[in-house]
Amino acid sequence: MEKRHSSVEDVLRQIGQHERFVLTSHARPDGDAVGSALACCQILRAMGKHADVVLHDGVPRIYRSLPFADQVLQSHRVLGAYEAAIILECDSIHRTRLEGLEDRVLISIDHHVSGRPFADVNWIDPHAVATAEMVFRLAREAGVKFSPEIATCLYTALMTDTGSFMFQGTNENTFALARELVLAGADPAYCARGIYFAHSVGKIRLLGEALRNLSVEGHIGYAWVTQKQMERCGAIEEDCEGLVNYVLSIGGVEVAAFFREMPEGRYRVSLRSKGKLDVAHVAESFGGGGHECASGCSVDGPLAEAVRQVLFQLRRGPSVQ
Numbered sequence: 001m002e003k004r005h006s007s008v009e010d011v012l013r014q015i016g017q018h019e020r021f022v023l024t025s026h027a028r029p030d031g032d033a034v035g036s037a038l039a040c041c042q043i044l045r046a047m048g049k050h051a052d053v054v055l056h057d058g059v060p061r062i063y064r065s066l067p068f069a070d071q072v073l074q075s076h077r078v079l080g081a082y083e084a085a086i087i088l089e090c091d092s093i094h095r096t097r098l099e100g101l102e103d104r105v106l107i108s109i110d111h112h113v114s115g116r117p118f119a120d121v122n123w124i125d126p127h128a129v130a131t132a133e134m135v136f137r138l139a140r141e142a143g144v145k146f147s148p149e150i151a152t153c154l155y156t157a158l159m160t161d162t163g164s165f166m167f168q169g170t171n172e173n174t175f176a177l178a179r180e181l182v183l184a185g186a187d188p189a190y191c192a193r194g195i196y197f198a199h200s201v202g203k204i205r206l207l208g209e210a211l212r213n214l215s216v217e218g219h220i221g222y223a224w225v226t227q228k229q230m231e232r233c234g235a236i237e238e239d240c241e242g243l244v245n246y247v248l249s250i251g252g253v254e255v256a257a258f259f260r261e262m263p264e265g266r267y268r269v270s271l272r273s274k275g276k277l278d279v280a281h282v283a284e285s286f287g288g289g290g291h292e293c294a295s296g297c298s299v300d301g302p303l304a305e306a307v308r309q310v311l312f313q314l315r316r317g318p319s320v321q
């Protein structure tokens with residue numbers, strides 16, 4: 001049966017009909033994935049429901065200071081008598097990399113342009129600047145009071161997904177939402193310190209390696225790291241998050257690509273745009289997805305071939321409408 005789009009009211013109706021919820025997001029979760037899942041879990045508990053967060057890769061180090069992050073279960077399988085699963089920031093069961101979701105009532109809450117209805121209830125709003133904005137609306141509609149813990153999780157999600165309020169799409173509503181969250185108890189300096197001033201030494205060493213591999217061809221900049229470089233630096237997969245932004249920070253570069261070699265020899269690609277070129281289409285052409293200005297995908301190696309293919313698509317990629 002064809003899946004259809006739903007609304008916040010549909011999500012609330014489903015929440016009203018069930019008692020036990022599991023919440024999850026995509027594998028290799030980013031700030032919006034972790035922050036929105038943690039906040040939504042607390043909101044459900046405030047509504048008197050039983051709720052747990054399960055993430056395939058657990059919580060990346062930089063997000064571990066978020067309230068209730070220590071309660072997140074890291075697993076590749078959802079066990080337990082959950083009637084419904086809320087999947088946030090994620091366009092398929094496959095991307096959660098979790099087994100055991102299929103038999104539950106599935107609720108998807110996502111703000112990606114590439115988001116597709118795959119669940120029983122699909123609330124997808126590409127106008128929301130982060131999934132956190134949708135979770136905020138959900139709590140407000142449900143009449144749940146914003147605790148400082150919920151506000152901290154949502155503020156961190158909003159801050160990271162908007163690139164500290166710098167990415168395309170950030171508008172007056174974003175700041176109005178940030179204001180509400182600060183009024184509810186989120187401390188902007190505390191949230192920023194936990195994310196931007198808490199890198200591992202390995203990550204900063206890896207940044208050095210990546211910048212040594214930097215190339216700029218016209219308006220396209222790219223950099224890459226290999227498994228060997230990661231090992232040499234003592235860096236892990238999550239340490240690659242955000243390195244692409246250093247490439248995008250170069251004047252004249254309109255789109256940036258970052259290639260990370262994966263253990264099996266394929267490459268994870270992070271794509272970023274300053275706003276003129278649409279990188280969601282490029283990622284989708286390789287089976288990935290994301291937003292016009294931030295997207296990702298995986299491509300086959302070797303490195304030279306991966307770079308060639310991605311650059312080819314970036315050169316012919318569409319402009320933002």
Ligand code: 5GP
Binds near residue numbers: 026114271294297
């Ligand atoms: P990142 O480069 O930080 O991994 O991802 C940037 C954005 O693209 C995020 O919003 C992320 O959810 C999305 N994204 C990254 N990889 C994929 C993918 O393989 N499939 C889909 N659908 N979205 C992706």
